[in-house]
Amino acid sequence: MLSFWEQKNFLHYDLIVVGAGFTGLSAAIHFKKKHKKAKVLVVDRGVFPSGASTKNAGFACFGSLTEILDDFWTMTPDEVLHLVEKRYAGLKQIRKEFGDQALRYQHRNGYELIGAEQLDALEQLSDINHLLRKLFSKEVFSLVKDPQKFGFSDTVKAVVKNRFEGELDPGAYLNALWTKASSLGVRILTGLSVVEVDHEEGRVLAEKKDKKEALEFFGERVAICTNAFTQKLWPSSPLEPGRGLILLSKPIDGGIPWKGAFHLDRGYVYFREVEGRLLLGGARNKDFEKEKTTDFGVNPVIKEHLNRLAQEVIFPGRPVEWEMEWTGIMAFGAKKSPIIQQIGKKTAVAVRLGGMGVAIGWQVGKEVSELLSDL
Ligand SMILES: Cc1cc2nc3c(=O)[nH]c(=O)nc-3n(C[C@H](O)[C@H](O)[C@H](O)COP(=O)(O)OP(=O)(O)OC[C@H]3O[C@@H](n4cnc5c(N)ncnc54)[C@H](O)[C@@H]3O)c2cc1C
Known part of the structure; x- marks a missing residue:
């Protein structure tokens, strides 16, 4: 049960990013650099970001x-x-x-x-x-x-x-992104799995790992940066x-x-x-x-x-x-290029990084942040 204060201060954002890998953190950083007063939240299901960004070989x-x-x-x-x-x-x-x-x-x-x-x-x-x-x-x-x-x-x-x-050391790169995002005032919550996104209303439903607690966030804009794990949040993803x-x-x-x-x-x-x-x-x-x-x-x-x-x-x-x-x-997917695309009134995806996320994650994050800035 949330208090009045928690509801008022912790649930509403100008941008919510789902996924704190190279792409998601880059999207948050670029958005916050452009909109200094914006409230930006990044949510990741891992205790620390745990997608391909922290598992790769570090080839630049x-x-x-x-x-x-x-x-x-x-x-x-x-x-x-x-x-x-x-x-x-x-x-x-x-x-x-x-x-x-x-x-x-x-x-x-x-x-x-x-x-x-x-x-x-x-x-x-x-x-x-x-x-x-x-x-x-x-x-x-x-x-x-x-x-x-x-x-x-x-x-x-x-x-x-x-x-x-x-x-490079992919963990060091992720640390650098995390540090930069934090220093800009981006809020990063880990250990929260997003189970549903309402693409028109910007409602983001997230659960803790034990599924005992669910939180409903609201974003004026939502960026889905969950790469290989996007199917659940965007069922028609190719x-x-x-x-x-x-x-x-x-x-x-x-x-x-x-x-x-x-x-x-x-x-x-x-x-x-x-x-x-x-x-x-x-x-x-x-x-x-x-x-x-x-x-x-x-x-x-x-x-x-x-x-x-x-x-x-x-x-x-x-x-x-x-x-x-x-x-x-x-x-x-069918093409080697990433998908950076609006999929609802308030939502866009930045996914399909293939085996080159070290090189392109930063720019893909920038492009999705620009796409969402224009909404
Ligand atoms: C073994 C391996 C080796 C690789 N080697 C290289 C290499 O040498 N050089 C190179 O350039 N690229 C390499 N890559 C590819 C590169 O790692 C990826 O392209 C890049 O990390 C993708 O970044 P991302 O942020 O888009 O996705 P990810 O890093 O996968 O991030 C997605 C994030 O979303 C989170 N998430 C997923 N679902 C949810 C949900 N429902 N709710 C909340 N959070 C969620 C995950 O926990 C994860 O942190 C390699 C990949 C692998 C697997």
């Missing part, structure tokens, strides 16, 4: 050579270029806004391992560089002259370097969940002879060095159908595939012992 990337080539099957050259431009601009924006130290950003380049079956891609390397010249001052992709130095297995026929990519697995090894004996953000298999698999450990993830393409889920379990087929890659390709002949594993859920 915009697409490997084979991933970009793969995109040409479904997109026009202009669309591909636009996608890369948006991702790269997003990376530059967050580095400028928060600073490399706060993000624990390291510019150690991106790399892609090329196997025998992908050698054709190298023939298109200079064409892709030429296309990207519209966006970058220098050539993006180059062949590493002595790929043996990495110590990978001899199934790796070539390594392509991307001089514009780096890595979203497909995609689970991602990450394995983190114990410190590797003898150290790791390389640094950087590595991709293979058209970007489906990725690995990097984290504090002397191997972080290895992805491979949902090895069991696409089973990975279309919002369940946080581990698929043994995928785990085994990653394990084999670690032992046979990345560190051939050296033991790799796993210390941790976790999964996170992404949102995909």
Whole structure:
């Protein structure tokens, strides 16, 4: 039972954001920067934000050579270029806004391992560089002259370097967003799951985890930034969940002879060095159908595939012992671009961030905040 004071002071907002991942916190920050006196609330069901934003690999990337080539099957050259431009601009924006130290950003380049079956891609390397010249001052992709130095297995026929990519700590990025939002006066409530949004009236019904208490908030505007978990709040959403697995090894004996953000298999698999450990993830393409889920379990087929890659390709002949594993859920759909759209008189969504939320979450949040500002 709420008091008169609680009802008067805690339930009504100019903007309510559902979901405190990269997108939701970015939306709240941009809105509050523009409307300094606005009352802004962000609600998340986790004790701390617990979507893909805190589970990802921290690649500050915009697409490997084979991933970009793969995109040409479904997109026009202009669309591909636009996608890369948006991702790269997003990376530059967050580095400028928060600073490399706060993000624990390291510019150690991106790399892609090329196997025998992908050698054709190298023939298109200079064409892709030429296309990207519209966006970058220098050539993006180059062949590493002595790929043996990495110590990978001899199934790796070539390594392509991307001089514009780096890595960050996704928890540090989320912390930076959280701190900025709080400093601007955004109220963040965690441990509250939104079970219903009235898209016309802006009524937001939220429950505590034990379901013992329900609260009814009212927003002049509501931004739904729940990415893979949007179905319940927007039943007609054209979203497909995609689970991602990450394995983190114990410190590797003898150290790791390389640094950087590595991709293979058209970007489906990725690995990097984290504090002397191997972080290895992805491979949902090895069991696409089973990975279309919002369940946080581990698929043994995928785990085994990653394990084999670690032992046979990345560190051939050296033991790799796993210390941790976790999964996170992404949102995909027919197109690779995010959905930023009004879905009711007072409500808009900003979802479908795919595997690039580090790069685009900030800008997607900005766009949904601008859309809602105009209501
Ligand atoms: C394993 C893995 C690796 C990845 N690696 C990378 C990478 O290296 N680089 C990269 O750029 N991207 C990567 N991504 C993708 C990136 O993490 C996402 O694109 C990004 O985090 C999406 O941010 P978001 O804020 O839109 O969604 P989320 O981070 O999923 O946030 C949604 C929030 O909504 C909350 N929520 C959901 N439903 C409700 C509800 N009903 N009520 C209240 N709150 C709710 C959730 O708790 C969550 O905090 C990876 C993803 C995964 C899973």
